[in-house]
Amino acid sequence: MSSKPLNIFTQHSRHWRDNRYVYPVVSRRSKGLSIGINLNPDKVCNFDCIYCCVDRRSMPGRVEVNLDDLRGELESMLATVAGGSLWKEPPFDQTPEELRRLNDIAFSGDGEPTSYQKFEEVCQLAARSLEQPALKGVKLVVITNATLLHQARVQSALIFLDAHNGELWAKLDAGTESYYQLVERTAVPFQRVLDNILAAGRLRPIVIQSLFMNIHGQPPPPPEVEAYLARLSHLHSQGCRIKLVQIYTTARNTTEAYVTPLGLSQLQQIAAGVKQLGLAVDTYAGVA
Numbered sequence: 149m150s151s152k153p154l155n156i157f158t159q160h161s162r163h164w165r166d167n168r169y170v171y172p173v174v175s176r177r178s179k180g181l182s183i184g185i186n187l188n189p190d191k192v193c194n195f196d197c198i199y200c201c202v203d204r205r206s207m208p209g210r211v212e213v214n215l216d217d218l219r220g221e222l223e224s225m226l227a228t229v230a231g232g233s234l235w236k237e238p239p240f241d242q243t244p245e246e247l248r249r250l251n252d253i254a255f256s257g258d259g260e261p262t263s264y265q266k267f268e269e270v271c272q273l274a275a276r277s278l279e280q281p282a283l284k285g286v287k288l289v290v291i292t293n294a295t296l297l298h299q300a301r302v303q304s305a306l307i308f309l310d311a312h313n314g315e316l317w318a319k320l321d322a323g324t325e326s327y328y329q330l331v332e333r334t335a336v337p338f339q340r341v342l343d344n345i346l347a348a349g350r351l352r353p354i355v356i357q358s359l360f361m362n363i364h365g366q367p368p369p370p371p372e373v374e375a376y377l378a379r380l381s382h383l384h385s386q387g388c389r390i391k392l393v394q395i396y397t398t399a400r401n402t403t404e405a406y407v408t409p410l411g412l413s414q415l416q417q418i419a420a421g422v423k424q425l426g427l428a429v430d431t432y433a434g435v436a
């Protein structure tokens with residue numbers, strides 16, 4: 149893997165044309181094109197991650213998601229991809245040939261997607277948009293901080309997604325409560341996240357996404373990495389089906405200037421520890 153990311157991988161703008169919700173992203177983690185759906189245009193999140201790339205210096209206030217507009221944007225985006233015109237416009241014209249494939253529709257965006265009260269409705273809407281032979285195999289990915297997975301309405305949505313090629317990518321960036329608080333700055337206890345990941349992973353195979361960084365120039369301390377690996381090991385031993393662990397670092401602007409990307413060799417060291425647990429792992433340097 150090159151430590152110099154291609155330009156296309158660092159361009160993860162959530163704004164495309166005049167769209168309010170739907171945006172295209174070429175992502176190494178998706179190994180192709182991911183169509184993002186931003187369910188948090190108000191930028192509200194129950195985490196305040198020090199590495200978050202969402203600029204919250206200005207907050208738009210309460211913004212309702214208009215599902216009719218969202219559906220229109222999604223259908224238009226799928227047509228743009230199917231017709232090939234997306235690959236003709238910058239920066240997508242830089243996309244390597246092997247990545248010019250639609251991998252997924254991802255619920256992500258400027259906050260925690262499962263906090264959207266009509267989350268299941270929007271999952272159904274996205275699944276319907278994929279009901280055509282040419283889109284068979286396109287996944288519905290939920291990129292989540294796992295804080296709300298215990299809520300019945302979210303669990304119901306996940307069960308729907310299980311039957312519609314869904315995939316859960318759950319964030320786990322720490323091994324200890326103190327490091328978790330240092331990084332995520334939230335009122336949600338770490339144990340809640342761990343319990344939710346375990347419960348979700350017992351019901352379906354899940355992906356764990358773990359971002360590591362330098363904080364004030366310091367990599368995660370070795371005891372923290374050990375604690376993180378112990379959490380993964382515990383989840384695994386308790387029946388959490390982890391199909392992949394993604395180890396990556398920051399690629400874009402971060403909320404706090406004292407956050408900088410972790411080097412490839414350090415990422416690989418953490419990944420080696422994950423591999424020793426018998427888990428599949430992918431490492432991504434400086435790309436999202």
Ligand code: SF4
Pocket residue numbers: 193194195196197199200201202257258259260293
């Ligand atoms: S959970 Fe995601 S959106 Fe929320 S603060 Fe963290 S990185 Fe940003």
